[in-house]
Amino acid sequence: MRLFGTAGIRGKLWEKVTPELAMKIGSALGTYIEGENVAVARDGRTSSIMLQNALVSGLLSTGKEVVDFGLIPTPVLAWGTRGHTDGGVMITASHNPPTDNGIKVFNGDGTEFYVEQERELENLVSSGEFRKARWDEIKGVKSEEILDDYIEAVLKFVNHETNLKILYDGANGSGSVLAPYLLGDMGARVISVNAHVDGHFPGRKPEPRYENISYLGELVRELGVDLAIAQDGDADRIAVFDERGNYLNEDTVIALFAKLYVEEHGGGTVVVSIDTGSRIDHVVEKAGGRVVRVPLGQPHDGIKRYGAIFAAEPWKLVHPKFGPWIDSFVTMGLLLKLIDEEGKPLSEIVRENIPEFYLTKKNVPCPDELKGAVMEKAFKTLSEILERETKEILTISGYRFQLRDGSWVLVRPSGTEPKIRVVVEAPNERRRDELFDLAYKTVVKEVERLKQSARA
Missing domain, CATH: 3.30.310.50 (Alpha-D-phosphohexomutase, C-terminal domain)
Structure with missing residues (x-):
């Protein structure tokens, strides 16, 4: 039985993703993971709390303690799992429509489950051979607030203050509870749209493709901001417009960071997904690095296999020095730092460094x-x-x-x-x-x- 796709389990509510499935995943994960506790969190979808409760029941039935991080972005769950718990689960369908939901599973170091782990978990779900805790082994659920600690960690890693003017579009997703505050703490002047959490996604479709966020180009020009940043439903993806209102191709954003990391390391391997373009190869090879392409949904596998200094898929960037998970908040912080350190508008930085394809x-x-x-x-x-x-x-x-x-x-x-x-x-x-x-x-x-x- 195949449950996991390229990015966890995801699909239509009641068709593929159900409370029954969530409970089975919880029971299987509690059986599979060694250790005492598992973190859980959710995005703002209308069905997420229902699915989370079902999954928590499954975890508790195996004797695991559950640490509830609440409604947070997916990168925060990954960060919170590392060093806090023995595993983590995010209830989210990421950029999918509001009718969908899903489940993403993380190891205790913050990495998403590797392909072989997903297959083992699927086999366990199929077998139904779950551990059943005795009545006196069943533990409880404790809540932890980690948003402030995560913001502090990102600020320390980025280590930069700015006065840039930023337009932020949260897609009515879970990034809205964090991004405006992180940017503000960096000193940025923030204008927010679609920045209240609503599982119906009333502002726009949650996927930050150009056709869904093209209106930001005109807003950039009208408001005179230095750049616009858009996220998806669970805030692992990021899309960018420059100060002229031009949308930056996803490969351009990847190429900017790939060049930055390879130059910083004096070489190294950059792992990117199969659907990324030639501008990345151009800047990486010119800087003395190499590019390796891996299947969609496996940047963490690529980092482990090739010792990559940077990894990415379109809209989704991994900064291994901070952590082995996709993290749009680190991306936005470093992007602001890059603009300030170059002392030039973003459009000029791109034009001077990234070839056109x-x-x-x-x-x-x-x-x-x-x-x-x-x-x-x-x-x-x-x-x-x-x-x-x-x-x-x-x-x-x-x-x-x-x-x-x-x-x-x-x-x-x-x-x-x-x-x-x-x-x-x-x-x-x-x-x-x-x-x-x-x-x-x-x-x-x-x-x-x-x-x-x-x-x-």
Whole structure:
């Protein structure tokens, strides 16, 4: 039974994610984890408290003590788990719609469960062979407030004061309980929108894709801020607009930090996901480092395997010196520090340091049960068409065609939603559009064909 996708367990409430499942996960985790206690926390979704209570019941049934961190961002749960407890669980569906929810599991050092651990936990859930504590072994739940301590830790790590003017968009997610205060404590002048927690996400869709937050560009220009920062529902993702109101491509943000860390270390390995682009390779190799690509959802695995000094996926950056988890708050703090130390507007820093590539990404709706067949057919078609141009094919998290002119085409199934993602990058817009048209239409055609076959 496969429960975990690329980022924990996630799906529609009552269809995939239920209180019954949450209780089983709690029982399995309490059986699996060695030690005395497990931390739990939740995002602001309407169903999160229900699922948390069910999961806590499962944990308690195995004799574990539960430490309740309350409603907090996911990075805070990871930080709080390290040094406080023997494991941690976050109830969140991250950037998914409000109809969804999910469960993310962490080790006692703050790392997300590794792939092999997820499989072992799934097997335990399937078997139902859970530890059952005697009546006199059952412990309780204690609440701990850790937000202030976490803010203090980030401020100490970033070690910088600023007077930049920041526009912050919290997506009505759990980041709203922290980000404006962290930025304010750094000395920033903060203007907040969508910064009250509401599980209906009334302000905008929680995923910080450009199409969901494009209005921030105009607000940046109207308000005269130095940059805008947007988060997702559980505040592990971060998106950025410069002082001109231009959206920074996710790879550009990654490249900025990759360059910073490689120069600081005089080399080193940067781990990035399969769907990241060539501008990262360019700046890392120029600075004397190397880039390694890993499957989606496995930056922590990559850090462990390659000893990486920095790791990232689009919107999600890991700063190993602070901790081995995705942390948007450290990212925003260091970004403000970078701008001040360079003494230039963000747009100028990007223009001087990061080369321009042209990227397009779009999702094709696809039922989960058809994903495998669609991927197989699309791969066959694209392999034949692109055969003469292909330099290498990477087969992690889908198929990535590395072409001889520096372009690349990625087709991969979403691990959390009924979609297939198509990503294309090229040195110029015409080439990008040509390749994207080919890849996108190929996937759409196969989805429609297989849907018709299933109906027949």
